[in-house]
Amino acid sequence: MxxxxxxxxxxxxxxxxxxxxxxxxxxxxxxxxxxxxxxxxxTLPERKELQSLQDRINIQLSPLKPYQQNYVKQITADSASVKRFHHTYCENDDINPNFTGTKRVQLCLIIKQSSVMQVAKRD
Known part of the structure; x- marks a missing residue:
């Protein structure tokens, strides 16, 4: 007890x-x-893919102006931003004030070939 x-x-x-x-x-x-x-x-794998994409853009499109570098950081902040950019400026051919002409075409190609967009196609 x-x-x-x-x-x-x-x-x-x-x-x-x-x-x-x-x-x-x-x-x-x-x-x-x-x-x-x-x-x-x-979110580690996605962040690695986005960082890889950002590095690839900065290397292949160099030299980038500071405002373009900031813009690249903005569009590679998450996969939704990358997909939104691709849809708006690559698929719909809208005018982008930060990247024009061949730089925009190169940027669209880099994004299209990235693993971020490959994952989007599988979903």
Whole structure:
């Protein structure tokens, strides 16, 4: 009978401690850190492909002006931006103020041949 009271008291203390604001904050912080880490691991292949695409663009179209370099960073920020750029300026032949003429054609070809667009075709 005495063991029962000891175990019940331990459970009550544990519940009180776990419900304290500090412990809740600690668990929330751990959960956020773990979530960020899992997202980072899950998006690693896509980020590598995008970085590879950005490097390929910068090498093959060099020299790029600073505003063009910033624009390349914007369009290679995520795969949706790359697909949107390709659809708007390569497929629909819309006018792009940052890349014109042969540079735009080269950029479209680089993007079309990239693994980012190859994944889009499989989806």
């Amino acid at each position: 005495f063991r029962f009271f000891i175990i019940a008291a331990e459970i009550i203390v544990l519940v009180i401690v776990l419900r304290s604001p500090f412990v809740q904050y600690l668990f929330e912080d751990i959960q956020n850190s773990l979530s960020e880490w899992l997202v980072s691991v899950a």
